[in-house]
Amino acid sequence: MSAREPAWRVLAHEFAASSEEIRARGEKEASYLISPLGARMNRVIVAGSIEPAESIGRDPSATFYRAKLSDPTGAMALTAGSYQPRAAAQLSAITERSLAIVIGKAHLYRGRDGSAVASIRAEAVQPVGEHSYQLQLLDAVEQTVTRIELSERLRAPDPPTDERLSSEGVPELWRRGVRVAREMYPSVDPAAFRPGLLTVLDVVEGVRPVPDETPSSKVAVRRDAPKAPPPPPVREDRVAEAALLELIDELSDGSMDGYADLKEAVGRAREQGLSSERTEELIDRLEASGVLEEPIVGKLRRA
Amino acid sequence: MAVLPVPTTPEAEVPLRSLSASVSPVSIIARVVRAELREVTRRSDGGRRPVLTGLLSDGSATVRFTWWDPPKAGVDVGMVLRASPAEVREFRGRVELNFSFRTRVEEASEVELPKLRPEEIPLTRLDALTDGSEGLWVEARVAATGSKSVTVGSERRVVFEGRLADSSGSVGFTAWVDFGLKAGEAIRVTGGYVRSFRGRPQLTLDERSSIERIDGVGLPSAESVREPTRRTVSDLELASGADHTRVEGTVVGLLPPSGLVERCPNCRRTLTGGSCRLHGHVPPVADLRARMVLDDGTGALTVNCGRADTERLWGVSLSTCLERASDRSYAPELEEELARAILGRRLRVDGRAVKDDFGVTVFPDSITTVSPDIRSSAAGLRRRVRRGAA
Numbered sequence: 177m178s179a180r181e182p183a184w185r186v187l188a189h190e191f192a193a194s195s196e197e198i199r200a201r202g203e204k205e206a207s208y209l210i211s212p213l214g215a216r217m218n219r220v221i222v223a224g225s226i227e228p229a230e231s232i233g234r235d236p237s238a239t240f241y242r243a244k245l246s247d248p249t250g251a252m253a254l255t256a257g258s259y260q261p262r263a264a265a266q267l268s269a270i271t272e273r274s275l276a277i278v279i280g281k282a283h284l285y286r287g288r289d290g291s292a293v294a295s296i297r298a299e300a301v302q303p304v305g306e307h308s309y310q311l312q313l314l315d316a317v318e319q320t321v322t323r324i325e326l327s328e329r330l331r332a333p334d335p336p337t338d339e340r341l342s343s344e345g346v347p348e349l350w351r352r353g354v355r356v357a358r359e360m361y362p363s364v365d366p367a368a369f370r371p372g373l374l375t376v377l378d379v380v381e382g383v384r385p386v387p388d389e390t391p392s393s394k395v396a397v398r399r400d401a402p403k404a405p406p407p408p409p410v411r412e413d414r415v416a417e418a419a420l421l422e423l424i425d426e427l428s429d430g431s432m433d434g435y436a437d438l439k440e441a442v443g444r445a446r447e448q449g450l451s452s453e454r455t456e457e458l459i460d461r462l463e464a465s466g467v468l469e470e471p472i473v474g475k476l477r478r479a
Numbered sequence: 480m481a482v483l484p485v486p487t488t489p490e491a492e493v494p495l496r497s498l499s500a501s502v503s504p505v506s507i508i509a510r511v512v513r514a515e516l517r518e519v520t521r522r523s524d525g526g527r528r529p530v531l532t533g534l535l536s537d538g539s540a541t542v543r544f545t546w547w548d549p550p551k552a553g554v555d556v557g558m559v560l561r562a563s564p565a566e567v568r569e570f571r572g573r574v575e576l577n578f579s580f581r582t583r584v585e586e587a588s589e590v591e592l593p594k595l596r597p598e599e600i601p602l603t604r605l606d607a608l609t610d611g612s613e614g615l616w617v618e619a620r621v622a623a624t625g626s627k628s629v630t631v632g633s634e635r636r637v638v639f640e641g642r643l644a645d646s647s648g649s650v651g652f653t654a655w656v657d658f659g660l661k662a663g664e665a666i667r668v669t670g671g672y673v674r675s676f677r678g679r680p681q682l683t684l685d686e687r688s689s690i691e692r693i694d695g696v697g698l699p700s701a702e703s704v705r706e707p708t709r710r711t712v713s714d715l716e717l718a719s720g721a722d723h724t725r726v727e728g729t730v731v732g733l734l735p736p737s738g739l740v741e742r743c744p745n746c747r748r749t750l751t752g753g754s755c756r757l758h759g760h761v762p763p764v765a766d767l768r769a770r771m772v773l774d775d776g777t778g779a780l781t782v783n784c785g786r787a788d789t790e791r792l793w794g795v796s797l798s799t800c801l802e803r804a805s806d807r808s809y810a811p812e813l814e815e816e817l818a819r820a821i822l823g824r825r826l827r828v829d830g831r832a833v834k835d836d837f838g839v840t841v842f843p844d845s846i847t848t849v850s851p852d853i854r855s856s857a858a859g860l861r862r863r864v865r866r867g868a869a
Contacts (some may be wrong), residue, residue, distance in 0.1 A: 183779070
């Protein structure tokens with residue numbers, strides 16, 4: 177089946193709480209970011225106010241843009257690079273805070289400490305008026321509350337069968353998403369996302385103004401505690417660190433944007449006999465001691 | 480001592496629907512639907528042997544047949560034949576008939592064709608009709624009727640057409656005879672066959688189909704079948720498309736070729752590099768189109784928007800585009816501008832949905848901008864969000 181992935185209507189509080197994914201195994205498979213409510217997101221459509229984008233990277237021919245999109249429940253990170261020329265052009269054209277609808281691919285970066293950051297790789301950024309913004313928010317509230325209701329039913333002691341849900345007209349993709357989320361986020365309470373939806377409705381009904389500042393209806397989703405700080409370096413660490421730094425310098429000098437790609441660095445280090453765990457551990461330490469920084473997920477440079 | 484049955488010519492004709500390789504040989508009576516006379520060259524001595532192949536139908540089913548050494552004049556399409564004993568074979572899962580030198584084939588009369596009795600045929604729901612279904616029994620509400628004049632060969636004929644609906648869906652029909660159908664009537668159809676027309680099954684009612692008026696209990700009402708049925712994208716994917724359907728969603732993309740395009744003057748296909756896939760290099764005819772990706776959160780489909788709808792949604796006319804696009808290189812900019820004009824728009828599309836390898840495509844009858852009342856939708860949603868929280 178080659179049906180196009182649907183664009184999931186999602187709000188910032190659900191998106192930001194998404195920390196699990198299903199990775200593509202084959203070339204033709206898609207990756208999915210799974211939300212606690214069962215949005216099984218490859219593509220998303222979101223609405224919010226966007227701040228002027230920040231351009232990252234030294235090479236003007238391969239500019240990479242990053243922007244923040246806020247809705248009444250929180251904020252989401254947007255990115256667009258040379259592979260999304262239309263979105264990059266649209267993002268860079270935004271010179272003041274404005275309302276927009278964004279269609280893009282959900283992306284998850286998992287840090288070495290186990291933390292997960294979801295972002296949207298924009299495919300299209302469409303500036304809109306207030307009416308379209310409100311309509312899009314309503315659409316997101318409707319589909320989010322549908323996911324909440326479905327999650328609550330499936331997490332209840334006597335959950336409905338798949339046939340039952342199918343006969344009620346619940347689309348197959350939605351049923352699958354909620355089931356996967358129940359496995360991946362066993363301890364989440366779907367009702368925790370309801371207050372955020374009321375905030376959105378307040379904004380839509382004009383009870384609350386369209387927010388200037390990023391508010392927060394942040395829903396805490398329990399994750400593993402970060403690991404203990406690394407132990408102080410010993411001599412052999414110093415040698416390995418020096419080799420790694422040299423490698424990173426080499427990679428960033430040769431790259432278009434002036435950054436060393438993390439994956440590439442790990443790969444090259446492996447050729448030199450450093451295991452990927454060992455490389456990650458060294459990078460952690462170098463970052464902690466302020467030698468390296470990672471301003472974009474997966475991109476390293478000297479601090 | 481047991482007496483072994485001697486293979487003899489069976490007396491009664493077998494309906495084509497009941498043929499199987501295990502009951503061979505058989506007697507059949509059926510109408511020639513298609514026939515082609517060829518010659519096969521024998522490899523051993525280069526001798527040539529005539530063979531006639533084609534399709535036979537008796538209203539219960541259509542099967543391929545092969546007739547070795549047929550009459551020199553061949554047979555006419557429409558002729559009714561009785562053949563006995565005919566051999567039944569199975570080829571690639573389909574039943575075929577074979578007439579050999581032992582088979583007596585003679586012309587028979589139309590009245591000898593088996594009468595289709597409804598009780599022998601299962602009732603078929605409209606959404607289960609597929610290309611090739613025949614000898615049918617369907618019960619449906621007439622949703623729309625019309626007629627048009629077409630040229631068949633050298634004569635003008637009137638074709639009666641329309642749409643039938645039941646609770647499972649709806650299907651277009653054409654009839655070569657006037658059954659006097661009126662919109663709103665409930666009917667029982669026996670006979671008929673289904674052919675695929677522009678990617679959707681279409682029911683053809685021939686002379687041998689019979690129509691009976693019924694009370695229509697259990698069928699959707701006359702009012703409800705006039706309106707298109709609202710479906711989600713996911714429903715349309717599952718049902719492999721639908722006739723007379725309605726879908727609502729947000730425009731999330733624009734697929735090429737969209738915007739200002741050049742078409743072939745003969746077949747209206749979009750030209751690539753100034754040439755038509757079928758007719759080669761042709762003088763281009765300018766047109767506007769938009770292949771919009773419409774998404775409702777359950778899936779995404781393509782809406783194939785013609786010139787009038789594109790102009791209306793975009794607010795830019797073909798002539799304006801042509802004034803601005805003095806050369807072809809300007810087309811991408813126009814496409815970009817069209818994308819900006821329609822992305823994020825909330826649309827309601829009525830039309831015919833067809834599914835192929837690339838997903839579902841809708842050929843719209845009408846496209847309208849949806850503008851729900853924000854206050855009342857928000858209030859309704861607020862109740863729903865609160866209900867669970869209580």
